[in-house]
Amino acid sequence: MHERSAERRERIAVVGSGIAGLTCVHVLGPHHDVTLYEAAPRLGGHANTVDVDDPDVGTIGVDTGFIVHNDRNYPNLVGLFDELEVETVDTEMSFGVIDRDPDSPTHGFTYRATSPNSMFAQRRNLVRPAMWRLLRDVPRFYKAARALLDDTSSESDELSLAEFLEREGYSREFVDLHLIPMGAAVWSADPSSFADFPARTLFRFLDNHGLLSVGDRPQWRAVAGGSRTYVDAIASRFDGTIRTSSPVTSIHRDVNGVLVSSLGLVERYDRVVLATHSDQALAMLGDASPVEQKVLGAVRYQPNTATLHTDTSLLPPTERAWSAWNYER
Numbered sequence: 001m002h003e004r005s006a007e008r009r010e011r012i013a014v015v016g017s018g019i020a021g022l023t024c025v026h027v028l029g030p031h032h033d034v035t036l037y038e039a040a041p042r043l044g045g046h047a048n049t050v051d052v053d054d055p056d057v058g059t060i061g062v063d064t065g066f067i068v069h070n071d072r073n074y075p076n077l078v079g080l081f082d083e084l085e086v087e088t089v090d091t092e093m094s095f096g097v098i099d100r101d102p103d104s105p106t107h108g109f110t111y112r113a114t115s116p117n118s119m120f121a122q123r124r125n126l127v128r129p130a131m132w133r134l135l136r137d138v139p140r141f142y143k144a145a146r147a148l149l150d151d152t153s154s155e156s157d158e159l160s161l162a163e164f165l166e167r168e169g170y171s172r173e174f175v176d177l178h179l180i181p182m183g184a185a186v187w188s189a190d191p192s193s194f195a196d197f198p199a200r201t202l203f204r205f206l207d208n209h210g211l212l213s214v215g216d217r218p219q220w221r222a223v224a225g226g227s228r229t230y231v232d233a234i235a236s237r238f239d240g241t242i243r244t245s246s247p248v249t250s251i252h253r254d255v256n257g258v259l260v261s262s263l264g265l266v267e268r269y270d271r272v273v274l275a276t277h278s279d280q281a282l283a284m285l286g287d288a289s290p291v292e293q294k295v296l297g298a299v300r301y302q303p304n305t306a307t308l309h310t311d312t313s314l315l316p317p318t319e320r321a322w323s324a325w326n327y328e329r
Helices: 019-028 075-084 123-127 129-150 161-168 172-187 199-208 228-237 278-284 290-296
Strands: 011-015 033-037 049-054 058-063 088-090 095-098 110-112 220-223 241-243 248-254 257-262 265-269 271-274 325-328
Touching: 011 019, 011 257, 011 265, 019 033, 019 075, 019 228, 019 271, 075 228, 095 172, 129 161, 129 172, 129 199, 161 172, 161 199, 172 325, 248 278, 257 271, 278 290
Parallel strands: 011 033, 011 271, 033 241, 095 325
Antiparallel strands: 049 058, 088 220, 095 110, 248 257, 257 265
């Protein structure tokens, strides 16, 4: 009986150190010679924790990119955290709105969509027709959105959110003070252009996260100490080479492997994992095939700017309406 030969160790480059790239080096590192390339001076990608000094509780690690997860929709991530012994804690993803548009008929309108007490954080909302129009449309929207998800016609695939809303005839309050703000907040998107978003894509996301029903919502969790905790845990276990501040400028394939260019140096690898956004991956591939160009070029992106601040004057005037996501119109 012949003994099985050990698997050949390959030279592998992983480009990008977000959660995808870090998971790759964590899995491949023990079996191959792995080099991790990262254009930024730090690892983590969207996992970015910033220390903020609070006079009452001391230093707090605040996440500005990846913030929360749940067991239902992130089973692989939960499994990775368990393997790394990364502690997580319960948190909430409440959503609230304040209308500060001086020309709006609902100027000053405020609510937090978690309970009757917070929904009517402004007690005058109890007798405000705008609030009741908004609430009336919520279950109607849940039903229509689920019906669209069940519709397999090609016309449904092409329907934009704006077209769906016009077809169903929802109130201005529901559209401008609930659905558009919530969608724009989740995607960090411009509210004025969010109505062009594909309706089915949005509804599938909402349904997967239990947001097309009043109940059956997952328990959201956050990484204790911030998302840098899992970044540091993976980096400390990785025995390969880490190259930060090392943007990859081009990747070319030949019969002997893959050539990776970074900072004027060219190195050969057996394989390369592109753990970046698709447009970034396409820009690196100097010999992209027509299929690769079609697939990687099909995803559109938009720039988003996030500002970390401690200005409570931007929050609603009543603390009952303070939320994890506070949308100002």
